[in-house]
Amino acid sequence: MPSREAIADTVNRYLDLVANGKADDIVTLYADDATVEDPIGSELRRGREALHEFYAAFQDAKKETELAELRVGGAEAAFLWHLTLDAGDTRTRISPISTMTFDEEAKITSMRAFWSPSDVRVL
Amino acid sequence: MPSREAIADTVNRYLDLVANGKADDIVTLYADDATVEDPIGSELRRGREALHEFYAAFQDAKKETELAELRVGGAEAAFLWHLTLDAGDTRTRISPISTMTFDEEAKITSMRAFWSPSDVRVL
Numbered sequence: 001m002p003s004r005e006a007i008a009d010t011v012n013r014y015l016d017l018v019a020n021g022k023a024d025d026i027v028t029l030y031a032d033d034a035t036v037e038d039p040i041g042s043e044l045r046r047g048r049e050a051l052h053e054f055y056a057a058f059q060d061a062k063k064e065t066e067l068a069e070l071r072v073g074g075a076e077a078a079f080l081w082h083l084t085l086d087a088g089d090t091r092t093r094i095s096p097i098s099t100m101t102f103d104e105e106a107k108i109t110s111m112r113a114f115w116s117p118s119d120v121r122v123l
Numbered sequence: 124m125p126s127r128e129a130i131a132d133t134v135n136r137y138l139d140l141v142a143n144g145k146a147d148d149i150v151t152l153y154a155d156d157a158t159v160e161d162p163i164g165s166e167l168r169r170g171r172e173a174l175h176e177f178y179a180a181f182q183d184a185k186k187e188t189e190l191a192e193l194r195v196g197g198a199e200a201a202f203l204w205h206l207t208l209d210a211g212d213t214r215t216r217i218s219p220i221s222t223m224t225f226d227e228e229a230k231i232t233s234m235r236a237f238w239s240p241s242d243v244r245v246l
Contacts, residue, residue: 020153035154040196069203071220072164078220079238081205082194097194097201097220099237114194114201114222116127 004072006106011077014100015065015110016081023055031107037115039096062086068095075102084123091123127195129229134193134200137223139233142188146178154230161236162219179206184210191218198225209246214246 009031010029017026027048036054045054062085069080078099085092094113100108129190133152140149150171159168159177168177185208192203201222208215223231 004241023245040199069218069220071239073239075236077162078222080203080220095192097192097203099201099222105169113198114199116194116196118127119194 001075002102002104002106007072007075007100007102008070010106010108011070011100012067015067015081018055019065021059023052026055026059027052029108030111031103031105031109034108034112036112038098038111040112040114046066046087055057061101061120074099077102086121087119093123094119124198125227125229127224130195130198130200130223130225131193133225133229133231134202134223138188138190138204141178142150142186145182146175149178149182150175152231153234154226154228154232157231158233159235161221161234162238163235199223200225216246217242217246 014026014029017029028118030048030051034051038054044108045051046104064084066082067079068082071078076099078097080095080097082093082095094111094115096119098111098113100112103109135151137152140152149177153171153174154168157174159174161177168174188203189209190202191205194201199222201220203218203220205216205218217238219236219242221234221236224233226232
């Protein structure tokens with residue numbers, strides 16, 4: 001099982017790359033054949049190509065991320081975080097609760113994000 | 124699918140009953156054959172009898188609960204909450220992130236709680 005520290009490190013790198021990285025970088029945190037369900041209830045994306053497409057769609061948006069609360073149990077994590085999107089005139093914030101599972105090397109094997117459009121706040 | 128309101132109502136009733144109710148009350152929020160994994164990585168408990176035993180073990184402790192953040196997606200919820208245990212001289216707090224799945228009637232079909240002993244804080 002990956003250590004708590006290794007899991008926390010992957011979560012922190014993930015949020016840093018969501019803010020400042022490219023899809024190419026983000027997908028390196030995922031294991032082969034990993035899945036993403038974001039938001040919960042949407043179509044499940046599986047594999048590096050599908051995940052790359054998902055992250056590429058908003059890699060150029062100006063944004064910030066912040067980790068608010070992180071809980072680790074076994075080879076899983078749940079965390080509350082803030083995503084602030086800066087579209088010039090308008091700044092909006094979503095604060096998802098995301099869950100992740102990890103492999104032995106603390107690569108992400110699945111990610112699920114709990115949020116809905118009604119959670120989006122204009123700052 | 125249960126409505127967001129029905130899911131939020133079950134979550135709020137759950138936290139109220141964890142604080143002020145008995146195991147008999149809490150298990151009524153669960154569907155038959157529901158599962159509990161609390162904390163993540165511990166043995167999976169399944170069915171009303173196993174769940175009753177779980178909640179009965181701490182039903183008489185003096186405690187408070189507070190919902191901090193709730194996210195609903197599809198027939199699932201994730202929430203950050205505070206559990207404050209009052210043992211007379213000592214007050215401790217755990218703030219788990221819990222996830223739940225629900226059936227059509229917004230009864231809980233599974234509950235998983237992300238926390239670990241290192242998250243316990245003495246107040």
